[in-house]
Amino acid sequence: MVNINNLFTPITLGKLTLNNRIAMAPMTRSFSPGNVPNDMVVEYYKKRAEGGVGLIITEGTCVGHKAASGYPNVPFIAGDEALAGWKKVVDAVHSVGGKIAPQLWHVGSIRKPGVEPGGDTPGYGPSGMAMPDMVTGHAMTKDDINEVIQAFAQAALDAKNIGFDAVEIHGAHGYIIDQFFWEGTNKRDDEYGGDLAARSRFAIELIKATRDAVGEEFPIIFRWSQWKQQDYTARLVETPEALEAFLTPLVDAGVDIFHCSQRRYWEPEFEGSDLNLAGWVKKLTGKHTITVGSVGLNQDFLPEDGTANFKDAEPVSLDNLVERIGQNEFDLVAVGRALISNPDWVNQVKNGNFSELKAFDKAHLMKLV
Numbered sequence: 001m002v003n004i005n006n007l008f009t010p011i012t013l014g015k016l017t018l019n020n021r022i023a024m025a026p027m028t029r030s031f032s033p034g035n036v037p038n039d040m041v042v043e044y045y046k047k048r049a050e051g052g053v054g055l056i057i058t059e060g061t062c063v064g065h066k067a068a069s070g071y072p073n074v075p076f077i078a079g080d081e082a083l084a085g086w087k088k089v090v091d092a093v094h095s096v097g098g099k100i101a102p103q104l105w106h107v108g109s110i111r112k113p114g115v116e117p118g119g120d121t122p123g124y125g126p127s128g129m130a131m132p133d134m135v136t137g138h139a140m141t142k143d144d145i146n147e148v149i150q151a152f153a154q155a156a157l158d159a160k161n162i163g164f165d166a167v168e169i170h171g172a173h174g175y176i177i178d179q180f181f182w183e184g185t186n187k188r189d190d191e192y193g194g195d196l197a198a199r200s201r202f203a204i205e206l207i208k209a210t211r212d213a214v215g216e217e218f219p220i221i222f223r224w225s226q227w228k229q230q231d232y233t234a235r236l237v238e239t240p241e242a243l244e245a246f247l248t249p250l251v252d253a254g255v256d257i258f259h260c261s262q263r264r265y266w267e268p269e270f271e272g273s274d275l276n277l278a279g280w281v282k283k284l285t286g287k288h289t290i291t292v293g294s295v296g297l298n299q300d301f302l303p304e305d306g307t308a309n310f311k312d313a314e315p316v317s318l319d320n321l322v323e324r325i326g327q328n329e330f331d332l333v334a335v336g337r338a339l340i341s342n343p344d345w346v347n348q349v350k351n352g353n354f355s356e357l358k359a360f361d362k363a364h365l366m367k368l369v
Contacts, residue, residue: 002319006326008350011054013288013331014256016166016219018054018099021325022346025292025336026057026103026168026223031368032075035062035117037085041075042092044368048339049098052346056098057168057221057259057334060105061086063151067124067138069115070107076117077102077155083162090163101166101221104155106148108176109137109185110229124148125179126192126202131230132184145192148176149206153213156220166219169210172261174228177203181236182228196236196246204253211254220254221290225261226277232263240270244284257288259334263300265293266320278330292334295321296345297360301337310362313337315354340364 008020032041045056062068064078076082086102093100109125111118123130123137124144130136140148156167171177179185180202186193192201210220226235237243247258260278262269269277278291294300297313321333337360338345348356 002322003326004318004322004349004352006322007318007333011331014219015217016055016099016257018332019097020052020054020346020350021332022053023055023057023290023332023334024048024053024339025295025334026059026170027336027340028059028071028074029365029368030071030073032073032085034081035069035074035076036082037075037089039088040368041085042088045089045100046092046096046098047343047369049093049100050096051339051342051344052350053098053335053339054346055165055332056093056100058089058100058102060103060170061155062105062107063148063155065106065124065148065151066118067108067111067121068106068151069118070111070123072115074105077104077159078151083158086159086164087162094163099165101168101219102155102159102164103168103170103223104152104159105170106151106176108174108179110175111137125176126186126188126199129179129185129187130174139188142190145202145205149202149209152206153209156210156218157213160214160218166221166257167210167214168221168223168259169207170223171203172223172225172259174230177206178225178228181224182234184228184231184234196242197249200246200249204249207250207253207255219256221257221259222250222255223259223261226269227261227263240280240284243280247281247285251285251287255287257290257331258282258285259290259292260330262291262293265291265295265333267293275329276324279324282328282330288331290332290334291324291330292336295333295335296338296357310365312362313360315357315359318349337364343369
């Protein structure tokens with residue numbers, strides 16, 4: 001019999017102390033007209049903190065660069081009005097005992113001209129490619145690279161100054177940092193292209209600049225994935241040895257916590273071991289890790305054909321998750337869609353009210369509650 005209390009033991013991750021092992025996964029919601037978090041957004045996050053979430057990681061919030069946004073009505077973390085909106089969110093979460101980190105985001109070459117803000121600005125990327133071998137945007141110059149790096153550093157500093165407890169840098173899912181990592185979208189012939197070590201240079205410089213901006217004590221989370229929204233089968237590394245070589249410079253640059261994104265958290269990362277991606281990252285780096293991927297649900301988010309036909313999903317047993325976190329395979333688990341449908345998911349699970357958990361209905365994405 002697994003002990004559900006494994007999910008509810010407090011934990012200290014460097015300077016970040018949490019009441020339990022459950023984080024809210026970042027999920028784009030597009031309910032911030034003018035790119036400013038409003039009172040609905042404040043209430044949305046406050047409810048999840050009241051519902052027991054140990055650490056809220058916000059939806060992707062764009063850094064202050066002209067090509068950062070790729071979707072309408074997503075929040076920014078730049079400019080007085082947006083920062084004031086986020087300050088209200090932070091204060092509301094703190095008022096009910098929660099902790100919160102913004103996810104700092106730049107979509108890169110996925111951007112299409114016309115999304116505001118940015119007007120006719122094309123997508124920016126290492127080679128102007130959102131898809132391998134298909135140039136649709138702007139190949140970044142070194143000045144562009146420096147501008148984006150500084151935008152992330154400034155966003156992190158602003159987040160610290162308005163009271164966030166940590167920051168997460170979005171380096172996953174085929175967005176700008178991942179476009180540098182991925183050989184399919186990085187065809188550069190300068191110091192930012194070549195083998196994976198060279199393709200990691202952009203991320204390393206960005207993390208270092210962020211660390212310099214926020215100081216040594218402020219927690220930096222880095223989210224990364226093997227898979228890309230452009231290709232679910234894509235992989236950056238194929239062996240534990242290659243994974244260690246990839247991660248070590250990111251640790252040296254200043255990452256405190258790795259948020260390891262899988263589509264299904266229970267799947268092993270390499271043959272010959274049951275460890276998932278977060279398990280391997282913790283084993284190889286010694287850093288704290290967050291696992292994520294269809295937690296508490298019987299379906300992943302999107303079908304294999306890459307369409308946006310989001311799947312409905314039913315609650316499932318947490319026994320496997322609870323056992324693994326009890327074995328210290330990873331430190332935190334990020335819950336996504338289950339928290340959209342159940343703001344009090346954490347407290348319901350803690351109290352054993354599994355029969356009261358609502359299924360995830362894709363219609364729930366159409367409103368913010």
